[in-house]
Amino acid sequence: MVEVGVGRRPEVASALADAGVAVTATDIEPRAVPPTVEFVVDDVTDPVLAYYADVDAIYACNLPPDLHHSALALARKVGADLLFTTLGADPTTIDVERETIPGDTLFVARTDDERPAGGGGNGRP
Numbered sequence: 001m002v003e004v005g006v007g008r009r010p011e012v013a014s015a016l017a018d019a020g021v022a023v024t025a026t027d028i029e030p031r032a033v034p035p036t037v038e039f040v041v042d043d044v045t046d047p048v049l050a051y052y053a054d055v056d057a058i059y060a061c062n063l064p065p066d067l068h069h070s071a072l073a074l075a076r077k078v079g080a081d082l083l084f085t086t087l088g089a090d091p092t093t094i095d096v097e098r099e100t101i102p103g104d105t106l107f108v109a110r111t112d113d114e115r116p117a118g119g120g121g122n123g124r125p
Helices: 011-018 065-078
Strands: 024-028 038-041 057-060 081-084 096-101 105-111
Touching: 038 105, 057 105, 065 105
Parallel strands: 024 038, 057 081
Antiparallel strands: 081 105, 096 105
16 A cells, blocks of 8 residues: 655554555655655656555545546556545545545545446535
């Protein structure tokens, strides 16, 4: 599993690693992460695909709307699911399914063939 844009909050990556999940965190600049989490400098808008090889999921916490398409493109290139949260009232800019989690909404990106009839794109019901 890879977290893109870990920033200064590696808590989710750390919790996943503590649960036995292999996690790599990325950011566009070096960041401190716990020793149980691998870290690489990478940019989701121009990713090094080797960092994402063989992962089942790519996720991001508070992913800004301007990175939704890049993150989705990356996930599709490597055959991974994309899961993310947004900051506050930021809209989603890609087709997603929503799942309520404690204190937030988790967005799961859909592929074209998973879109329900009648819309639901761009984060609107």
